[in-house]
Amino acid sequence: MEISTIPQLFPAFEKELQREIEEQGEIRSFKTDEQLMRTGQYFRSTMLILNGLVKIYREDDDGNEFFMYYLQPGQACALSMVCAAEHKRSAIMAKAVKDTEIIAIPLHLMEEWMGKYRSWSYFVITTYRARFEELLSTIDHIAFRxxxxxxxxxxxxxxxxxxxxxxxxxxxxxxxxxxxxxxxxxxxxxxxxxxxxxxxxxxxxxxxxx
Amino acid sequence: MEISTIPQLFPAFEKELQREIEEQGEIRSFKTDEQLMRTGQYFRSTMLILNGLVKIYREDDDGNEFFMYYLQPGQACALSMVCAAEHKRSAIMAKAVKDTEIIAIPLHLMEEWMGKYRSWSYFVITTYRARFEELLSTIDHIAFRxxxxxxxxxxxxxxxxxxxxxxxxxxxxxxxxxxxxxxxxxxxxxxxxxxxxxxxxxxxxxxxxx
DNA sequence: TCCGGTAGGTGACGAAGGTCACAATAAGCA
DNA sequence: TGCTTATTGTGACCTTCGTCACCTACCGGA
Missing domain, CATH: 1.10.10.10 (Winged helix-like DNA-binding domain superfamily/Winged helix DNA-binding domain)
Incomplete structure (x- = not known):
């Protein structure tokens, strides 16, 4: 697995922010098919994908899983942001489809950086935007196709x-x-x-x- | 129609931001059943709902409209934010279900305020979050129910x-x-x-x- | 090589929901 | 009041999709 550095994956972040991520983020590894998060779980952090590949699913009460979209290196899980911030249970399931490394950012840092680093708040908003579009396209398909x-x-x-x-x-x-x-x-x-x-x-x- | 003021509807905004909205925003009125935005349209501004009620639809190519969620006074259209920022065509349609007044914020101000007012960037993110949840719940329904x-x-x-x-x-x-x-x-x-x-x-x- | 397990193929059938045709009401208006 | 139109009710029928039963093909190990 090639190791990608924070500056490589997130070139738009300020140097200082990149350093903070490297210092304060906690790197976690997942094997292929391992779950990064489960439905019903609480979040205390958001996660940035370093390498590998992740699939995001919506689950219903009967355990049916419905694929929504992929997350690639350099992207973040918008849902983990939502849930972390609202102290809500996760409504989705994430699974590694390759061996995957992520870096977990604790909630309090996520909030702190919103005010501190322009590039971070821009990143968060861009992440929401991108996932929003994916969800809309997903809705299109199941509603009309x-x-x-x-x-x-x-x-x-x-x-x-x-x-x-x-x-x-x-x-x-x-x-x-x-x-x-x-x-x-x-x-x-x-x-x-x-x-x-x-x-x-x-x-x-x-x-x-x- | 009761007139609601900016400070009343958006109490969390800084005084200065409230003033800017009042000064720079352009108020527009829509009659019941009038469309606030149409599929395929380009955005140059985002819109905050002042009073009335708005319904948001997804449309497919054959003109089928699919109801997604309501927007109430004090809320903003997350999609208009997405589209305005990405210079993309609107993928949704918004319709007034009561006589409605909105205030339009030009794109450049939206961006400027992101850096200038903490309450604004918080508002934008909260808006994404809320709509995100709505969309997920919509997906649940059409996928599983x-x-x-x-x-x-x-x-x-x-x-x-x-x-x-x-x-x-x-x-x-x-x-x-x-x-x-x-x-x-x-x-x-x-x-x-x-x-x-x-x-x-x-x-x-x-x-x-x- | 045989055998068991997994993946894929196929027909029968039923339920949900879309379509068509037309009947039955109710509301509005001349 | 009688005519017209919009709305709702209903039966017949079709397509899509889910489910069940069972079969076939293939792979891998003993």
Whole structure:
């Protein structure tokens, strides 16, 4: 795993802020598939992604998990900001999809820096903005689109984020993330294969043309 | 319409900021059912609600409108902040449901105040937070719940926001806002009436017990 | 090589919800 | 009062999607 430094990942931050992050932030590591946070958990810190890759899910009471968006190195979890600040339970679940390192910023620093560093308050706002857009786009899909379009969008996102046409995943997992069922996903994938959009393998999907 | 002053609506703002808003903001009035912003429009300002009531919708390409949440006096449109700052087209539509007055803050002031007034940057972040939560709850409903639950939630929200058990609306409009069809809504409402949850009238619904 | 486990394929069926056609009311107005 | 229009009610039918049952293909280890 390549080590990325704070200055590299957050070049817009003031030198002083970068130093504070390095000194006061607590680095935590997660293995692939490990959960960074669980639904119902309380937050006492917000987290910046250093390296790896994280997926953010919404869960309902029955444990269904619904994939919302990816978090990449250099990004922060907007939800952890919301929850930390409001002393509320987390309403989402975050899972590492690669081995991942994050740096945790305690709540009191987060607040303090808001007044102290312009680049920090700008970063926080930009983070909200970006996630806001993602959520809107998610709403679009589930409100207006059918499962076929949503599946295609899901694969496209995966392809772009992982920068590969070879997706290692099984149908059941996709079904979980789209809050659907394995059979439905299998059928739709088969149809897409017939249209020449992709090729199906065991435990893997090869994207041809979406 | 009662006139609410800036200090009354935004008591947390510094005196100086309140004065700037009064001096530099541009007050605009909208009649009931008038659109405050349309999908595809560019923003050059953000808007604070002074009085009245605003509904925020997401629209798709075919003109279907999907109700997301209410904005009340003292609140701001988070989306207008996003869009204004990113020079992006609006992805949402806002409609006055009562006669409404807003005060428009030009983009450059919005940015300037971020550094100048702590209460302003706090306000902006709180606004994002609140809308973020609304969106998450919206996603929950459309991802995990059936139309029956969503209809009930919709009526509950209306009841709470308007502080009345007498809702003046027809079935077609509800269907539009939930991205469903009139017949489905009529059937579900009828069922709810049979359960004693409400009473149906022409152009109106009387809520008994939700 | 055999066997068990996992992944994927398929048909049958049902529920939810969208669509169409048309009937029944009620409100408004000439 | 009678006509017109907007609103609501209803049955038939279709599509999408979830579920169940069961089958097939493949992989990996004993």
């Amino acid at each position: 059918g499962m076929d379009e949503r599946l295609e969008f899901y694969l496209k996102k995966h392809q772009e984020t992982m920068r590969t046409n070879h997706i290692t995943i099984n149908h059941q997992e996709i079904a979980n993330e789209l809050n659907s069922s394995r059979e439905v996903i299998s059928r739709l994938l088969k149809k897409m294969e017939q249209f020449g959009k992709l090729k199906l393998h065991r435990n893997a999907i090869e994207i041809i043309q979406l | 059936g139309m029956d639950e969503r209809l009930e939630f919709y009526l509950k929200k209306h009841q709470e926001t308007m502080r009345t058990n007498h809702i003046t609306i027809n079935h077609q409009e509800i269907a539009n806002e939930l991205n469903s069809s009139r017949e489905v809504i009529s059937r579900l409402l009828k069922k709810m009436e049979q359960f004693g949850k409400l009473k149906l009238h022409r152009n109106a619904i009387e809520i008994i017990q939700l």
